[in-house]
Amino acid sequence: MLSINTNYQQYNYNTSGILKSGAVNAEKKRSVSQDLSFGSNYNTQIPFNAAMTSANLRTTLTTKEEKEKYKYLTKNVDKSTRKELNQLLKSGVLLKNDSNDKSSVLDNLYKIATTPRAEGLDNSVILKEAINTIKNPYIITQQFGDIPEEFKERALKLYSKKHPEFNPDTSNLLEKAVANSNINLEHSGTCVAASIEFNMAQKHPAEFSRFVESLTSPQLSVEKSIKFKNLADNVLDTVWLLNAFEIPFTADNFDSVKLTFAPDENALLRAQIQNSHRDPGERSVIDVLMQSTLMQAGSQQTYDALTDTRGGKFNQNDKGLIEFEKTFTESVVEDKNKISMTYQTVDENGRITGYETDFNTMKRQIISALATGENVIIGYTQTDDTNKIINGHEITITGVKQDEYGKLIFICNDTDDDYSGAIAYSEDYLLPKIHHAALPQKVVGNDVNIVENWVEGIKSFKEMVKQAA
DSSP: OEEEOOTTOOOOBOOOHHHHTTOOOTTTEEETTSOOOOOSSSOOOOOSOTTOOGGGOOOSOOSHHHHHHHHHHHHTSOHHHHHHHHHHHHHTOTTOOOSTTOOOHHHHHHHHHHSOOSTTOOHHHHHHHHHHHHHOGGGOOOOOOOOOHHHHHHHHHHHHHHOTTOOTTOOOHHHHHHHHHHHOOSSOSOHHHHHHHHHHHHHOHHHHHHHHHHHTSTTOOEEEEEEGGGTOSSHHHHHHHHHHTTOOEEOSSSSEEEEEEOOOTTHHHHHHHHHHHOOTTSOOHHHHHHHHHHHHHHTTSOOBTTTTBOOOTTOSSSSSBOHHHHHHHHHHHHTSOEEEEEOEEEOTTSBEEEESSOHHHHHHHHHHHHHTTOOEEEEEEEEOTTOBEEEEEEEEEEEEEEOTTSOEEEEEEOTTSSOSSOEEEEHHHHGGGEEEEEEEHHHHTTTSOOEEHHHHHHHHHHHHHHHHO
């Protein structure tokens, strides 16, 4: 878990202001299904999962147990979902078992279908959502759903627990209107969490399905063992970091640590609403619980799914996650030593004044990461006329192509663009906007002098406190 050139600046990555503002026109953002006249260089095809190879794919049910589980699932889903399940088997995804506990996608889907779910959640709903999402992770969204009338009283009571100044039984219509506006949300600040969720579903379907099964179960939590070395160089620093982020953990040896991830206490109500009242374009039950869990991990366990706000010691903004928190969350969820490369140079007034490296180096690093089979989650910025950053958003680069003029086209996923498919950005448009990118250490380790992320994060935190004094 590493960071490069943080410039001691903190910007929350939480909304898709660039897209919502209409700044992205047809020349800059295009559906991948459109004809972009791509050349043959670079990655001209986007496979269902680029990390998979014929060497580790299994497409045939071989044991009696596998056949029985598959048969049960096919009998308990609708026709379209049954077709997707069959496609997962034929593509080798269904029998993948590279999860943290070696359970397969099939194992976890069967468990979702046959064991109790959390209160107010239906097995059939979760099963269908899990299959749909693994088949097409681009359907993951960060769009909140409305709160139906039958849930409003419960929602306001939960709201009053964290806002004791509000009395849910008040007759003051203005007070109720304010409270309702704080919980009836459409756009969210969960783009970091949604991007990590997407990456898990596309690149690590067995682990994704394991998270889904456990987070939607009555225990509403999931355990994961990770290597100490993937957070810090020594055990004491890793323990300090886990304590700083307040993630429950147990350590049985000096090599690995077992973490417990869980959504916040208000996420279940959001999930229950989506279980029975999900409208087109809104988050699924899985999206709600996964994004809450990941926001909790990054915000030092301070996220509130009801109001989409957070607290925590590293951030003065109550929305989204900053780069330090995002890198930590990626590292613990993927159990990988991630380097967060900061590309934009930002002054003390929040203005972009230049770049830490040239665009050719940026391209090479991103392309190299994609070549290893990994996606690249990036944070990009929106600026005003003076080049001052006014917004930030996280998206995922999943591939790259070349147009007829030799320019690169980045294939991306955006969890906040109301489109359940890949989109494309030209290099001329996207590269200048990239503030940071999470990359494998082996890709950029020789390019930079590496500083551990927790060191840079604490420096940034101290600088923030100093400036606020």
